[in-house]
Amino acid sequence: MNFVRRHPVLVVTGVLGLLLIALALLALPLRSVPADADAAKSELTAAVEAFKVGDVEVAGTHLDAARTHVDAVTDVTDGFGARVWSWVPVIGSGVGDARHLGTALSELTSAVEAARTVYPQVSGEDATLMEGKSVDLAVLADVTAALRTVEGHVDTARSHLDDVDGSAPMIGARISEARDEALDQVVPVADGIDRLLPMVDQLPATLGKDRPMKYLVAMMNPSELKYAGGSMLTFSVVTADNGTIKRGETFDVETAPQIFRNVYWDHVEGNPFVSQYSQKITHANIAPSWEVSGEETLRAWEKLRKRDVDGLIAVDVVAISRMMQVTGPVYVEGLGQLRADNVVERTAGDYERFTLAQQAERKALNRALVPAFLDQLFSGNDFVSTMQAVGDSAGGRHLAFYFRDDVTQAAAGEFGLDGALADTDHDYVGFFTQNLVGSKADFGQRKSISSEVTLREDGSAEVVMTAKVKNGNDATVDGELSAYTDPNLEGNLALFLPRGAEVSKVRVADSDGSRDAATTTGDYYGRPYVEQPSLVRAGESGTLKVTYVVPQAATVTGDSLTYLLDLDPQPTVEKAKVDVTVRFPAGFTPRPQTAAGDADSPVWTTDGDGSARWTSTTFDTRTSLTLVASRG
Structure with missing residues (x-):
């Protein structure tokens, strides 16, 4: 001590x-x-x-x-x-x-x-x-x-x-x-x-645990496009009863022509893309989102068949090709083997020249594909990869599920299976075309989209959107105009715009020349759109150029602007090209950020002049982009 x-x-x-x-x-x-x-x-x-x-x-x-x-x-x-x-x-x-x-x-x-x-x-x-x-x-x-x-x-x-x-x-x-x-x-x-x-x-x-459930399966042909996807030319009904799946017979214009007769059904309230007169079920999917087109299709089917159904599975041959990458080829009696690398071409391609025998072969292939798709989907072989293929196809809108039960439909939407448009209040791109003459020329459609965005300090922006369609069909082959083998693209070009967008200028250029058009917009459940008729002959291009102001293209937080853009694809055979340039106000410097949903080109590039650019040469899936810029 x-x-x-x-x-x-x-x-x-x-x-x-x-x-x-x-x-x-x-x-x-x-x-x-x-x-x-x-x-x-x-x-x-x-x-x-x-x-x-x-x-x-x-x-x-x-x-x-x-x-x-x-x-x-x-x-x-x-x-x-x-x-x-x-x-x-x-x-x-x-x-x-x-x-x-x-x-x-x-x-x-x-x-x-x-x-x-x-x-x-x-x-x-x-x-x-x-x-x-x-x-x-x-x-x-x-x-x-x-x-x-x-x-x-x-x-x-x-x-x-x-x-x-x-x-x-x-x-x-x-x-x-x-x-x-x-x-x-x-x-x-x-x-x-x-x-x-x-x-x-x-x-x-x-899957029918509580009661048998019936679903209409519609196979879409991407060579004849509506806004939601390809024309529905082949149908079947599947029943799910306590987990057991049963598929019914396949219907098309040859085996059941009465299904494709004109009929009137009660339309979905507020859908601007409906006729006041009777029409074919193939016109039921003009509205770009399947929550509307799906219900229209089911109402038409029930009017035609007098039988209730609980939902819809819409699928095209591009999705089936993706599925075949997992499950392998399908053999069709008398027609040979369909593989992932040939099914799209054999069923949807080269409509420039057909004999009656060739047309009959394609229809037989289409009839065979519906049961083949269902067998693949419910085979249980490599379930994980199959579900990944389903997700990939749904992301590109080549596959969509619509359920009449609201809870189930909301769940499908959470997982991106519902074929809905992006529900964003910020900038948005949705470029869709609609075939008006019943030809199968859309196989040759090649899309490109250019968006030039000039942001303001309050988060609003002026956007110049240029949507272009090139007709890649062979101009030297004379098809039957306004018919099955017409090589020309004759229909509507439509740009669906951000909520609250105010359009100041619309210009159309196609095979009939270049012209200004009315700036009047339609309304699709709160989303404005510009729609213009267009004729694009084989080997030529058509353009819809729209100038508009977005009230909230970016969010403002202190000295930062965060630009937000969602893009929805139309399920074409060929992937689209997209080029987005964003110019920030003076004094703001953008910093690159990864964009979810596009592995091909996931990064904004900057030029040091207060602007940034995002491009994709293979745009075919729902994409959300974010770009932040700070002052100083």
């Missing part, structure tokens, strides 16, 4: 020294955390990639290895030494961050483990979810429960990542980088599950 009283500084120094030595010893295990975390992440990535290609055994090996590394991380970050270090001022925040990262990694591993338990039931040779055109509703319930477990683990991981502070000295930058990298992976997964679960919850009822 005397020594302590006489030499307090030495004593305190000694105690602090011992404490530092103890803390250093306790911290030694933390040195292994980065290596184990990196190894766990690599193993998890390898496991997910193996699942994607259906190699469950290899995926399991990687997943087990990931769990070993994750447990090593959490044993350290949750251990006694780490807890002691977490009480140390300043440095302790880094230890807490490491604990959050370790827990998030553990939760993500648990999520993949939960998916692993049901994956063999969903995909692979021994899958039991779908078999013999039946969905096992008990297995579906297991899959739904597992998906909710996955959701819980992913949400917990996201919460721990959000709690990472990243301000600790020396290691803060590295921890922040790890957090941001993890969030980039976790957020899309979490959002995807949130969109998927409502649809999964509705599947039992949709």
Whole structure:
């Protein structure tokens, strides 16, 4: 005690020294955390990639290895030494961050483990979810429960990542980088599950758990376009009863000409694209969104067939081709093999010259494709890849589902299956064409869209939109004008505009010359549109150029402008080209940002003059673009 009283500084120094030595010893295990975390992440990535290609055994090996590394991380970050270090001022925040990262990694591993338990039931040779055109509703319930477990683990991981502070000295930058990298992976997964679960919850009822459900299947021909997609020329009805799928006979103009007679049905309220007179069911999908065109089609069908149906599946041959990439070719008796690389050409292409025998062959192929599509969709073979093909096709509007049940329809919309237009209050592009003469010339249609946006400081913008259609059909071949083999594009060009847009100028240029047109706009459920008739002869081009003001093209936050643009494609055979240039007010500098939905060209490029540009040569999917600029 005397020594302590006489030499307090030495004593305190000694105690602090011992404490530092103890803390250093306790911290030694933390040195292994980065290596184990990196190894766990690599193993998890390898496991997910193996699942994607259906190699469950290899995926399991990687997943087990990931769990070993994750447990090593959490044993350290949750251990006694780490807890002691977490009480140390300043440095302790880094230890807490490491604990959050370790827990998030553990939760993500648990999520993949939960998916692993049901994956063999969903995909692979021994899958039991779908078999013999039946969905096992008990297995579906297991899959739904597992998906909710996955959701819980992913949400917990996201919460721990959000709690990472990243301000600790020396290691803060590295921890922040790890957090941001993890969030980039976790957020899309979490959002995807949130969109998927409502649809999964509705599947039992949709598959006839409570009562038999009937769905009209309409196959669209993209060589004869309406605003929503190709003309519906082949139909069938499928019944879902307690998970068992039964498809009915196939109808077309040859086997059931009475279905294609003129008839009047009660139209959807507010739909501007309807006739006041009787018309064919092939005109039911003029409205660009399937929530309207789908209901119009079902009303027409019920008037013709006197039988109620619960929903519609609209699909074109481009979607069927995508499906065949997964499920393989289809053999049609007497007509040979249809493959992913030839089905579009054989069923929708080269309408310039036809004998009656060739036309009959195409119709036979179309009749064969509807049952082939349904057999593929409900085969259960490689279920995961099949659903990915469905999602890809729906994103390009080559496939759409419409359900009369409002809850189910809303769920389909959450997952992007409903064929609706983007519901944005900001800038918007929707360029659609409509064939007016019944020819099959739209196979040769080539679209390009150019948008020049001049932003103002209040977030409004003047936009000059130039929508162009080139007729790629052979000009040297004389088809029968205004008929099946007409090579000319004769119809309407329509630009659907942002909400609240005010049009100041419209100009049309086509085979009949160049001319100014009225600036009057139509109204499609709150979205204005400009529609003009046009004739584009084979080998020539038609252009619709519209100048308008968007009231809220960008949001304003302090010294920042955030420009927002949504684009919807029309399901043409050939992909469109898009070029968007945005010019910001003086003093604002844009910074490039990734655009969701277009892997071909996902980044804005800047020229250093206050403008930015986004281009795509293969635009064929719903796309949302965001671009931020700051003052100074």
